[in-house]
Amino acid sequence: MKIALFITCFNDTMFPDTGRAVVSLLERLGHTVEFPQAQACCGQMHFNTGYRPETLPMVRRFADVFERQEYDAVVAPSGSCVGMVRDYHHVVARQYGDSALVERVEAVTPRVYELSELLVDVLGVTDVGAYFPHRVTYHPTCHSLRMLRVGDRPLQLLRAVKGIDLVELPAADSCCGFGGTFALKNPDTSNAMLADKMRAVLDTRADVLTAGDNSCLMHIGGGLNRLRTGVGTRHLAEILASTEDPTEDPTEDPTEVTGR
DSSP states (O other): OEEEEOOOHHHHHHOHHHHHHHHHHHHHTTOEEEOOTTOOOOSHHHHHTTOOGGGHHHHHHHHHHHOOTTOSEEEESOHHHHHHHHHHHHHHHHHHSOHHHHHHHHHHGGGEEEHHHIIIIISOOSOOOOBOOSEEEEOOOHIIIIISOOTTHHHHHHHTSBTOEEEOOTTTTSOOSOTTTHHHHOHHHHHHHHHHHHHHHHHTTOSEEEESOHHHHHHHHHHHHHTTOOOEEEEHHHHHHOOSOGGGOOSSOTTOOOOO
């Protein structure tokens, strides 16, 4: 397949290793990955904070960049941004755009997938040849769990990783407290939710916490790092891209697991 990578602002700016991991993983599976340089923000932050008309140019840009028919699929390492594209781009197009934009949005959005959806549902693979010899627990982020309903797809992928010791996270479906601007507007509530999530992570005695969204990993990992717990974080894509051959690992040091 020819797959377009929608990296998202957060990953492009703060966690570029995740994007490199997606490319390495998909190319290892025999697919072609392109990174359209003209891509921009999906508009989630604007939409969620009430600036809905201002989201229109970003919806239009997304359609401009990713509607090309040679792309069999568009993948993003973020349930949050995929949720925005699939659930709300058509809302913005209908309310503030025109019928032509609505048609374009409705044509492109069905081809947009979160990484675990693409691997399991579209490519039909769960064992991607990964190797990650660490004790790992998985946090299902709110958008992937409640909007995209990815279910156990990430767990199917993790269970097939060679060398992994995968342990269940208590109260896994509870929010970590990040929620984008929620953490800034409601810091006390956010910190209380974060404390509950960190306690659950520590109860697993995991070395590594993984998830499909770096925003949540940054929030939880930041708390774990400030407490000097020694628990690191890795995006799901980075674990799946890891192999027994360190020269194939897209991250700087495939054996080191650090907090974010």
